[in-house]
Amino acid sequence: MPPPEPLLEVRGLRCGYGRIEAVKGVDLEVREGEIAALVGANGAGKTTLLRAISGVLPIRAGSIRFAGEPIEGLRPHERVAHGIVQVPEGRQLFAPLSVEDNLRLGAFRRGRERTEANLARVFALFPQLAERRDVPAGALSGGQQQMCAIGRALMAGPRLLLLDEPSMGLAPTLVEQILATVARLRGEGVTVLLVEQNAVAALSLADRGWVLETGRIAHAGSGRALLDDPAVKAAYLGL
Amino acid sequence: MVELVQLLFAGLTTGAVYALVALGFTLIFQASEVVNFAQGEFVMLGGMVTVFAMKAGLPLPLAALLAVLVAVATGLLLHRLAIEPAKGATVVTLIIVTIGASILIRGLAQIVFDKQFHALPAFTGDEPIRLLGAAILPQSLWVLGGAAAIVLGLWLFMERTLLGKAVRATAANRLAAELVGIDTRVVLALAFAVSAAIGAVGGILVTPITLTSYAVGTLLALKGFAAAMLGGIGNPVGAVVGGLLLGLLESFAAGWISSTYKDGVAFLVILLVLFALPQGLLGRRAVERV
Ligand SMILES: Nc1ncnc2c1ncn2[C@@H]1O[C@H](COP(=O)(O)OP(=O)(O)O)[C@@H](O)[C@H]1O
Ligand SMILES: [Mg+2]
Numbered sequence: 001m002p003p004p005e006p007l008l009e010v011r012g013l014r015c016g017y018g019r020i021e022a023v024k025g026v027d028l029e030v031r032e033g034e035i036a037a038l039v040g041a042n043g044a045g046k047t048t049l050l051r052a053i054s055g056v057l058p059i060r061a062g063s064i065r066f067a068g069e070p071i072e073g074l075r076p077h078e079r080v081a082h083g084i085v086q087v088p089e090g091r092q093l094f095a096p097l098s099v100e101d102n103l104r105l106g107a108f109r110r111g112r113e114r115t116e117a118n119l120a121r122v123f124a125l126f127p128q129l130a131e132r133r134d135v136p137a138g139a140l141s142g143g144q145q146q147m148c149a150i151g152r153a154l155m156a157g158p159r160l161l162l163l164d165e166p167s168m169g170l171a172p173t174l175v176e177q178i179l180a181t182v183a184r185l186r187g188e189g190v191t192v193l194l195v196e197q198n199a200v201a202a203l204s205l206a207d208r209g210w211v212l213e214t215g216r217i218a219h220a221g222s223g224r225a226l227l228d229d230p231a232v233k234a235a236y237l238g239l
Numbered sequence: 240m241v242e243l244v245q246l247l248f249a250g251l252t253t254g255a256v257y258a259l260v261a262l263g264f265t266l267i268f269q270a271s272e273v274v275n276f277a278q279g280e281f282v283m284l285g286g287m288v289t290v291f292a293m294k295a296g297l298p299l300p301l302a303a304l305l306a307v308l309v310a311v312a313t314g315l316l317l318h319r320l321a322i323e324p325a326k327g328a329t330v331v332t333l334i335i336v337t338i339g340a341s342i343l344i345r346g347l348a349q350i351v352f353d354k355q356f357h358a359l360p361a362f363t364g365d366e367p368i369r370l371l372g373a374a375i376l377p378q379s380l381w382v383l384g385g386a387a388a389i390v391l392g393l394w395l396f397m398e399r400t401l402l403g404k405a406v407r408a409t410a411a412n413r414l415a416a417e418l419v420g421i422d423t424r425v426v427l428a429l430a431f432a433v434s435a436a437i438g439a440v441g442g443i444l445v446t447p448i449t450l451t452s453y454a455v456g457t458l459l460a461l462k463g464f465a466a467a468m469l470g471g472i473g474n475p476v477g478a479v480v481g482g483l484l485l486g487l488l489e490s491f492a493a494g495w496i497s498s499t500y501k502d503g504v505a506f507l508v509i510l511l512v513l514f515a516l517p518q519g520l521l522g523r524r525a526v527e528r529v
Contacts, residue, residue: 056417080420092415094408104401105408109420156420 005068007032007191008053008084008160013062015052016215022048024215025062030160030208035182035192037206037223039199039236045215046195047089050162053193054086055079066160081109083159087166089195091149095138099129099148102137106155114157122151125181143174150181154190161185164195179205199236203227211236244373246494247487252379252448254486255386256282259441260463261470261478262393263434268473269410270430273322273333277341279460280348281435284310285442286451287348290357299362307439313344314435318428341456348453361447382444389437390479397475406430410473458502465505468512471519480520 006029016022022045030036038046051057053064055076064071066082074082094102103122107115123130126147132140137148146166153161163182167175179201182192196202203209206223211232219232226232260278267275288309292302321340325333362381367374397403409416409426416423442451449455466485470477485508493501512519 054418056414075422076417077420077422080418085420086418088415088418092412092418094411094415096411097404097407101404101408105404105416105421106419108401108405152419 006030006065007067008193009063009065010049010053011063011065013049013052013064014060015048015057016060017048017057021060022215023052026212026215026217028210028217028220030191030193032191033186033189034207035186035194035205037194037196037199037202037209038212039196039202039209040212040218041236042197043214044212046212047164048215049212050086050088050164050193050195053079053162054084077109080156083157084162085153085156085158085160086162087149087153087164089164089168091145093137093140093145093148093152096136098134099137099140100133102148102152103129103155106152107157110155110157115155118155118157122154125154125184126151143170143177146170146174146178150178154185158190160191160193162193162195165197166194167196167198167201175201199232200227241372242494244371246490248370248373248375248379249494250487250490251483252376252382252445252486253489254466254483255382256441256445256459256482257462257466257485258479258482259386259389259437260459261466261482262390262475263438264463264467265473265475265478266393266406266430266434266437267427268467269475270406271322271427272330273337274330274464274472275317275431275434276334276337276460276464277317277344277456278434278438278463279456279458280341280344281310281314281438281456282442282445282459283345283348283451283453283456284313284435285439286359286446286455287352287357287442287453288439289443289446290359290451291352293359299360303440303443306443307436310435310439310442311432314431315428318431322427322431323424341460345453345456352453354453356450356452357446358450359443359446376448378444378447382448385440385444389440393433393437393475402429461509462505465508465512468519469508474519477519484520 008030010026010028013023013026014021026049040046048057052059055074059072066084071079071082094105103119104115107118128144129147129151132144140148150166166178182194183205186192194202194206203223203226209223209226210217211219211226219226219229260282263278263281264275267273285306288306289302292305293299297305317340321336325336361378363377367376397407405421406426406429409421409423413423462485466481467478469485470481485505489501489504492504
């Protein structure tokens with residue numbers, strides 16, 4: 001059987017800020033049902049790449065296809081409607097709004113019934129959020145903020161979830177909890193593109209991965225293969 | 240005592256109009272960080288279109304509705320033709336754009352209408368109401384009641400509806416708003432439309448008391464801006480408090496000192512706020528939102 005068409009297919013992508021080209025021709029593909037991990041040092045261009053996929057940063061060259069269709073021409077809200085949903089770096093919650101409002105806004109493009117069903121699902125996944133549903137999101141602890149950010153993204157009913165450094169700034173037990181959640185989401189049919197500086201944790205979880213170095217893919221392979229690659233080990237895994 | 244009540248009501252009435260202008264400033268500023276100096280023109284359009292539509296034979300309610308629609312259309316055009324293309328421009332550039340737009344709107348109004356002052360009949364007669372010995376115009380109550388209804392309606396919209404929450408979300412974090420699927424361009428257009436409608440209603444309510452002409456927008460924009468600064472720009476409660484306070488200050492300055500200085504009060508407030516209280520009475524956010 002030929003492999004199915006990838007859910008996300010990025011070809012020759014270039015983008016950046018002013019005179020800085022932060023992503024210099026990246027190819028990658030993510031298949032339905034996978035966890036894919038993109039790792040690399042601070043400043044490698046991981047966040048920039050995710051911004052381009054979500055459409056909040058214009059691309060300069062290359063193509064992005066989602067479920068077989070080109071999406072470069074779509075505006076960010078249209079990409080969300082197609083199922084591309086991002087949990088941005090640093091959470092980016094609506095700080096003055098309540099936890100529940102943050103979550104409901106995640107379902108901005110959804111109908112009322114789906115919203116209620118998804119809300120129940122998110123509260124079941126993160127019971128701590130249910131307890132604090134009326135608190136302004138800005139008043140949550142770091143771990144709860146990350147839960148709220150992931151919950152908000154799940155409210156949209158993503159086909160592809162882009163996660164930008166979900167473990168950043170969290171204590172180890174919380175990191176484990178968040179990563180366990182990611183693994184669980186795959187079980188529920190969500191495809192995940194996980195960006196992490198915490199390369200060992202991300203690659204251990206991933207079906208496939210890439211190492212990004214100053215805007216270019218330096219290594220690609222299955223998560224396992226990358227973990228075992230001596231060059232990757234030396235440079236990124238501190239092993 | 241009688242004089243006090245009289246000045247109090249006069250001050251609250253003009254203050255309510257300043258509050259509406261300031262609220263319009265706040266709404267657009269929150270959604271986009273644009274300081275819209277064309278805000279006063281919406282008030283002008285509210286009054287002037289109503290006057291001329293009534294001259295053409297429309298009854299007051301229809302004339303008022305038409306005026307609101309004209310103001311909303313103007314607001315949407317302003318957003319589409321002047322603000323949207325200048326996306327990413329600096330704050331100062333955008334201010335100049337809105338000042339330019341206000342000059343254009345005023346110029347067009349002068350051509351379409353005329354250069355005279357015009358009045359509207361009071362909605363429910365001119366027979367003053369006696370209150371603690373003072374004579375209160377019934378139209379004052381229309382202005383105060385109308386402004387209160389608008390403030391309440393806007394509050395309900397922002398706090399209770401998903402679309403209102405989307406506006407607040409865009410104000411709080413534009414990037415995140417786009418990432419949850421909010422079309423921030425539509426939110427901004429909505430902010431312009433609602434601001435225009437609020438301004439126009441203010442203009443319609445107050446014209447029976449103050450008269451109107453093609454040129455009243457400039458001073459109103461300035462005073463609304465002073466009120467918004469006084470309350471803390473970007474804060475809707477501050478806008479209302481600042482507007483009422485500025486109206487009272489003007490009224491008492493005119494009554495106790497001299498009416499010559501009335502319009503100077505707003506300038507004095509702007510200067511004092513800039514020097515002594517840059518965040519305004521209720522403001523604190525400006526720095527917070529990186
Ligand atoms: N808003 C911005 N303006 C200008 N340069 C930026 C901006 N954001 C990121 N960069 C630059 O782009 C490069 C890639 O950054 P980023 O994508 O954030 O990396 P990563 O997420 O891998 O840490 C870096 O050199 C960074 O300094
Ligand atoms: Mg990053």
